[in-house]
Amino acid sequence: VPLGQPFDPVAPGKGRELRAVPPLTAVSCSPALQENLDRKLFGQHLVSKVVVKAVKGFLNNENAKKPLTLSLHGWTGTGKNFVSKIIAESIYKKGLKSKYVHQFVATLHFPHAQDINIYKDQLQSWIRGNVSICPRSLFIFDEMDKMHAGLIDSIKPFLDYYELLDGVSYRKAIFIFLSNAGAEKITELALDFWRNGRAREDIELTDIQNALSVSVFNNKNSGFWHSTLIDKNLIDYFVPFLPLEYKHVKMCVRVEIKSRGYTVDEDILTRIADEMTYFPREERIYSDKGCKTVDAKLDYYYDF
Ligand SMILES: Nc1ncnc2c1ncn2[C@@H]1O[C@H](COP(=O)(O)OP(=O)(O)OP(=O)(O)O)[C@@H](O)[C@H]1O
Numbered sequence: 001v002p003l004g005q006p007f008d009p010v011a012p013g014k015g016r017e018l019r020a021v022p023p024l025t026a027v028s029c030s031p032a033l034q035e036n037l038d039r040k041l042f043g044q045h046l047v048s049k050v051v052v053k054a055v056k057g058f059l060n061n062e063n064a065k066k067p068l069t070l071s072l073h074g075w076t077g078t079g080k081n082f083v084s085k086i087i088a089e090s091i092y093k094k095g096l097k098s099k100y101v102h103q104f105v106a107t108l109h110f111p112h113a114q115d116i117n118i119y120k121d122q123l124q125s126w127i128r129g130n131v132s133i134c135p136r137s138l139f140i141f142d143e144m145d146k147m148h149a150g151l152i153d154s155i156k157p158f159l160d161y162y163e164l165l166d167g168v169s170y171r172k173a174i175f176i177f178l179s180n181a182g183a184e185k186i187t188e189l190a191l192d193f194w195r196n197g198r199a200r201e202d203i204e205l206t207d208i209q210n211a212l213s214v215s216v217f218n219n220k221n222s223g224f225w226h227s228t229l230i231d232k233n234l235i236d237y238f239v240p241f242l243p244l245e246y247k248h249v250k251m252c253v254r255v256e257i258k259s260r261g262y263t264v265d266e267d268i269l270t271r272i273a274d275e276m277t278y279f280p281r282e283e284r285i286y287s288d289k290g291c292k293t294v295d296a297k298l299d300y301y302y303d304f
């Protein structure tokens, strides 16, 4: 696979040309994962907990029986892509730019429903080819909720408990799925805690997972992927992202100001956070766009 080349579903046979080579030595997780999540990720206590446990556990397990599969759920701008980047950086020196990391964006790579069969072939051979070159490959599927249902089912065999499939083992690979599915349920729950005067940090995984499974995964008409991945328990961890509050938005703005080398002007910081819109309309607790668009707003204030 040419370095830095994006996945190109229309170029036929690309992945098929790849041949199996002896597995590379295992890459282990750098301690930076926990540290980076603690330092950079705001307001997502559940995410840090699950991701560290899942990724570390998997990388340290010599005898994994299946690839690691994480499904990240939550409101827009709450850090799903951000976390997948941090995960990639904890495993590969070049992070997302590593040739062992493959990102697929549903609307970009698989836009046409009528081409689904081509995409299926291409996706399968892409994954097969790349895992045979590097067993410790990372595949990120963005916009899962916009992905054609049949397509994701085509990778199901790779996620299952097989020792080998056509001579290739997928047991060291990692699959991460991102979607907004279930975001309403997660928000509802967070709001519930808030209204009852309970701390956000007291929300537990079990609270959310039950809510999630009821709303999304048991509902075949939810517009989610409708696939057997869930029925067959092939997703190891559902990772819920909570909606971000005003104070988290401020933290994001601060980081962004600093990263540009500007001195932090508390006044501008507050103004930018105030400019974001918050919901529900009554209480105005959660940012509509999470921390998205924060950087665009900064351009306005600091671009004199
Ligand atoms: N919880 C967070 N902590 C710190 N920064 C965050 C957080 N959430 C979002 N950000 C900042 O906002 C940017 C946009 O977030 P990101 O792209 O990860 O959102 P997303 O959850 O993937 O949203 P969408 O569902 O719209 O794709 C990130 O690059 C990061 O800079």
Ligand SMILES: [Mg+2]
Binding pocket: 080, 081, 142, 178
């Ligand atoms: Mg995203």
